[in-house]
Amino acid sequence: MSGRGLPGALRRVGMRLAIGLAGAVLSLVVICALWQGIISGFDADPFLTRGPADVWNYLVDPANDAERSLLLAASRITAIDAVIGMVSGSVAALVAAVGFALWRAARQTLMPLAMALRAVPLVAMTPLIALIFGRGLLGVTVIAGIVTFFPVLVNVSLALRAVPASSFDLMRAYGASPYATLRRVQLPSALPSLFAAMRVAAPLALVGALLAEWLITGQGLGYLMLQSVTTFELDRMWAAVTLVTIASIILYNAISAVEQLALSRYTPETSPI
Helix, strand or coil: CCCCCHHHHHHHHHHHHHHHHHHHHHHHHHHHHHHHHHHHHCCCCCCCCCCHHHHHHHHHCHHHHHHHHHHHHHHHHHHHHHHHHHHHHHHHHHHHHHHHHHCHHHHHHHHHHHHHHHCCCHHHHHHHHHHHHCCCHHHHHHHHHHHHHHHHHHHHHHHHHCCCHHHHHHHHHCCCCHHHHHHHHHHHHHHHHHHHHHHHHHHHHHHHHHHHHHHHHCCHHHHHHHHHHHCCCHHHHHHHHHHHHHHHHHHHHHHHHHHHHHHHHCCCCCCCC
């Protein structure tokens, strides 16, 4: 990208980020409206249910400083678990997809195996994962990484194979190696699919982190929600669910922001061949 075109590109990225932020706020408003509508429409038991206003009042009440500290500490643990799991799963999936693109025999042999493993419920695998990898951060990373791995692998593998045949013909005409073709043509073309898969995988990584916290670590928002249900601390439970929802929206839009920055800098149209 030329220096003259950089300010315009930055303006476009800034505009897209502002639109993404507005979309996140709008999503939160819609979720709150649906939430309150369901509670009112189904005449839910006020002892068991809380609305958006109830959660807000609970979180901002000066008398709940200890609760806010507890929720903040648990949120920090869950956020770290989810982000590390998502990044690890995405990197592993990208490496596997690149390997499948370079070696067709590996794809034909291992892709069906990966899909078969995906069919096994994660809840059933969690005790075995905890036994092998322990009950610490590594075990949580494996669980959160697994739910991230498969959508990224499938989407990126399809994108790497969906490059037009004319692009392959051009690279072969210039004597490019398969590695050069992968770097200059296939990977740039797969970037939109990679980010789309990561946006889908971000909430799944949170779910995987919560599952690991429920079953093996006894920490984070996952365990806090389980504990709150057991002790009927329902205000705390609804607040924790709300924080998980907000975290999903933030993570989704953070990936969208990174996507805009990456695609403005390096897309198939700007890739040098």
